[in-house]
Each structure stands twice: as C-alpha cells, then as structure tokens.
Amino acid sequence: MIKKFEIKSHDGPGRIGKVDGELTPRIFFKEELKIAPNQGSAHNIDREIAEFNVKETLKLAKENAETCNIAVIQGSKYIDLRIECLKKLEEIGYNGFIIANGDALLTNSRELVDIIISLKKEAKKTSYFIFPFAELSFMPLLTYMGIDGFLADSANYYSYMNVLQTPTKSYDLNNYPIYENISQKDLEKKNLENMKFVIKEIHVHMKNKSLRNLVEERSGTTPQNISTLKILDKNHMNYLLEYTQIF
Template sequence: MKSEFEIKAHDGPGRLGKLGNILTPNIIDENIYKIAEDESCAYNIEREIAEWSVRRTIDKAAEQKENCKIAIIQGSKYVDLRIHCAKKLENIGYNGLIIANGDDLILHPRDLVELIVTLRDNIKPSSYLIFPFAESSFIPLLSYLGIDGFLSGIDEYYSYLNVMMTPTKNYDLDVYQIEELGELSQKDLLNYNKHTINFVLKEVREHMKNGTLRNLVEERSVTSPQNISVLRMLDKNHQNYLEKYTQLY
C-alpha cells in the first residue's frame, strides 16, 4: 500500500492532503496502515519512566519497520521527549506518527496546543500526524491545529459505551433519551456514529477547500470547554504559527 503523504493545500495550519488513495484529514485504517508496537506509558509520570518508554518504543519501531507504516510518539507530558521520539521515528523511515495519550491531552489544553505546534515545527512536512479517538466535535479544531488523521475504531469505541456522536456533542444514551430516534440497536448506533464521523471529516475537507475552516472551528469551539480553551491558547500563544500558514487577502 502506497503510504506517501502529499499536501494539496493549507487552510491555516490545517493541511488538505492525500495519503495513498484517500484524502486527508480522514480515518486511518489500522488494517491497511499497520502500526508498530510501542512501549506505552502513562501521561503524568516521572521523567525517567517516560525516557525508558521512548527508548523502548524507538527500538521496537526499528525492529518492525519492514511490516509497519505507522509508529507511536511516546514521551508522556515531556514535549522535548516527544520531539526526540518523533525525529528518531522519522530517521528510521516512518512518516505516519500517532500522538499517544490523546485522551489525557484533551484534558490538558495547554499541553495539547504546545505539543502539536512544537511537533509541526520540528518534524518533516511529509510526516502525517494521527490523533486517537477524538470526539467528532473536536475533529475540526484538531485538523486546524495540523492533525492529518484519526484512528479507525472511533465509531465502535463510542458505540460500545452507548454514546451517540453528533457533529456538536456526544450523548450518553443512558442519560439522554433521544425519543425521536426510538430504541437504537448496537448496530444502528454504530452505523449512526460512523456516518457522523464521515460527515464531520468531509465537512472539514470541504471547508479547507473553500478556505473557511477557521469559521467552522470558531463555530464548534462553543461545544465544550476544552475546545474553547485550546482555541484561545492557540490564538494567544502561537500567532506566528497561525500566520505562517494563513493566507493574506
């Protein structure tokens, strides 16, 4: 499977690209783009353990390069370790890089912004960044930051939790009784969530084509405190990053 990544256009830091036969941002199918085994590590952990995790992850990735297309960026909460890990993985030959601890990063907006911006400033443009298990309302903002892909299985994960995904909000169906839709089977919920994810990704790509992704991001920023915090910190602390890619009229 061809794994070269090509940037077609920028909309702010967001990248409209092509990976093999798919347009990005998009779902990255783990059955097609094999992921190298890593040494996972908690987010808020001592530096010595995080350093060990990075070393083991790099060693494992090197051993599996012949069979894998994607590797995982470890390093816990230490941005310098994340950069070190990403660059070593690139040197081995990986251009698909997953950001580990995505669920923790979403709960730490400042860390999330600093990490993605710093990664984008330090890794190759031809490397594509993947974020695991993002809520649909967070996908436009992550794409605007510079994320190119999202791991497959998001729809299954939330369906298993009995959570309905919409473009603006996730609904726990044990709490919110959406009567208009009636009783949803597990299969119905999975199909609904899959449709939502595909719609949001298509929506993001179309906004990129039209240069209006920022409008969509601002619209969705009110859907959660995390979205608002990330956008505010991006605007406040990283104007140079935004201006580097934003077209002037």
Template sequence: MIRKYEIKSHDGPGRYGKLDGEKTPKIFYEEDLKIAPSHGSAYNIDKEIAKLNVRETLRLAKENADECDCAVIQGSKYINLRIECLKGLEEIGYNVFVIANGDELLTNPRELVDIVVNLRKNAHPSSVLIFTFAESSFMPILTYMGIDGFLSDASNYYSYLNVLQTPTKAYDLNSYGIYEDLTPEELEEKNLECLEFVIKEIQSHMENSSLRNLVEERSTTSPQNVSTLKLLDKNYMDFILEYSQLF
C-alpha cells in the same frame, strides 16, 4: 516504510493533501495502517518512566520497520520526549504517526495545544500525524493545528462508553435519552457515520479556505473546545499566521 504524502494547500496550519493518492485529512481504518508495536504508557507518569517507554518504542519500531508503515509517538505529557520520539521514528524511516494518549489530551486543552503544535512544527512536512479517540466536535480544530487524520476506532471507543457522537456534541446516552435500546454495534455505526460526515465537512471547508470559520463555530460546543482555541490563538499566533492566506 515511507508512504507518499503531498501537500496540496494549507488552510491555516491545516494541511489539505494526498496520501498515496487518497485525500487528506481522512479517517484511517484498521486495514489502512500497519502500526508498529510500541511501549504504551499512562499520560501522567514520572519523566524517567516516560523516557524508558520512548526508548522501548523506538527499539520496537526499528525491529518492525520492514513490515510496518506507521509508528506511535509516545512520551506521555512531556513535549521534549514527544519530539524526541517523533524525530527518532523519522530517522528509522517512518512518516505516518499515531499520537498516543489522545483521549487524555482532549481533557487538557493547554497540553493538547502544546503537544500537537510542537509535534507539527518539528515534524518533516511529509510526515502525517493521526489523532486517536477524537471527539467529532474537536476534529476541525485538531485539523487546523496540523492533524492529518483520525482513527476510526474512536467510533468503537465511544460506543463502549455509551456515548453518541454528533458534529457538535457528545451525548452520554445514560443521561440523554436520544436513542433507547441501541445495541453497541448500532451505536458504533452511528458514531462512525458521524466521523465520516465531519471529515467530509472539514475537507469541503478546506477546499473553500473556510476551515477557520468551522473551527470558530465548533469552539462554542464545549468548555474544552473554547479553551483550546483561545490557547492556540494566544500562544501560537505566529504559527497560525505563518500559514494563513492574506486577502
């Protein structure tokens, strides 16, 4: 099921647009998407198993195309399988996609950059890419690479781990006593408020063509974030410059 997406402007490879009239990048809530079933798999598995999972994901997506408006890009750690899955789902008729294994990609900066950039380069311009389990401090650089949205489920995921999200850092509350005696529900609410703030921050920077400034600021918040930006600049500068404004 095709949803209407319009690109209004670029800030680097990041896309500022509208999906069915709503501003993107955005937070996607449960009621916003009807996600087709997929054959999920671990990130670090043999390629033959990953191939089977992609085939099964495409089959399930095709069977549910009339009822669903979003599909999941599987393929584990293999870029060619991720692209194969993306293109197969586009042929079926989807243009909104969730990238599987987001939590594991965040711990592998090189593979994160390679997979996200290559998916963005191979996707149709009207295709929307959504990242799962994003830490708030990573949201600016993910947007800069071409991610169009983030699942609100990240707030629940990190509250389950007893982790507090802030715009610049994730705090393990077992080690940092910032809040005491927070219920999981209260922690989830705080994490959701952080997601909503950061997405507004990103949108505002994109409106002012200053997303790169925010990306560089946040790149200092963790070793993984530093590595992600360095790898992006080193390996994909042509991709960045293709969409960067000249002043």
C-alpha cells in the same frame, strides 16, 4: 512500506494532502495500517517511566521498520520526549505517526496545543499525523492545528461507553436517551457515519478557505473547545499565520 504523503494546499496550518492517492484529512482504519509495536503508557506518569517507554517504543519501531508504515509517538506529558521520539522515528524511516494518549490530551487543552504544535514544528513536511479517540466537535480544530487524519476506532471507543457522537456534542445515552435500547454495534455505526460527515464538512470548508470559520463555530460546543482555541490563538499566533492567506 512507507506511504507517500503529498501536500496539495493549506487552509491555515490545516493541510489537504494525499496518502497513497487518498485525500486527507481522512479517517484511517486500523486494519489498513501497519502500526509498529510500541510501549504504551499513561499520559500523566513519572518522567523515568516515560523515558523507558520511549526507549522501548523506538527499539520496537526499528525492529519492525521493514513491515510497518505507522509509528506511535510516546513520551506522555513531556514535550521534549515526544519530540525526541518523533525525530528518531523519522530517522528510522517512518513518516506516518499516531499521537499517543489522545483521549487524555482532549481533557487538557494546554498540553494538547503545546504537544501538537511542538511536534508539527519539528516534523518533516512529508510526515503526517493521525489523532486517536477524537471527539467529533474537536476534529475541525485538530485539523486546523495540522492533524491529517483520525482513527476510526474512536467510533467504537465512544460506543463502548454508550456515548453518541454528533458534530457538535457528545451524548451519554444513559442520561440523554436519544436512542433507547440501541446496540453497541448500531451506535458504533452511527458514530462512524457522523465522523464521515464531519470529514466531508472539513474538506468543503478547507476548499472554500473557511476552516477557521468552522473552528470558531464549533469552539462554543464545549469548555475544552473554547479553552483550546484561546490558548492556540494566544500562544501560537505566528504558527497560525504562517500559512494563513491575507486578503
């Protein structure tokens, strides 16, 4: 059941690869994935609860390893628990991972950076990572950090909240009625179309080795984007330089 992941090239830590012959970074639809059951939890919870949820997640992942090909990395805000969950899931045989609590991580730049970079450093090179609930303006930066895919469910998630996602900004249509009386279904469709555009944009920049330029351009779109890139540069420069071409 495991989907083979091949790395084709790098632009910084960002990777162009293939999962079962399809180019990454890419959008993943839940119906095409076989996600192992897991014990979900909030991001900011007591450690004892997070430990229990990791234990249950690993148990469920092992029980369903024959029929599932994607596992969820739990551990809440505790980096060591996230790493433990990752490593034991890899031991079970998984190589595709969804990082839990993506929406909460986007509001905490330091934890977002530290968790993703820590997981990337500890993971096997043949493992790939999928980020849920990504805002479109964050997708280039998440790719730059090493994320290989994004769940299409985010288009529905934001449409449910009546939010229009564009490559540079999220619009609450209650306050910015760009589209008046738009149905949730049509809003979801627009969000997904814009998501597909950003993926194409990312691929073109990675092909031209200019992903960092796109990241810096988008870093000014939100305070979270700005702080995330600053923390990434300040605390993880060696990680960024490992695959960056020197001209």
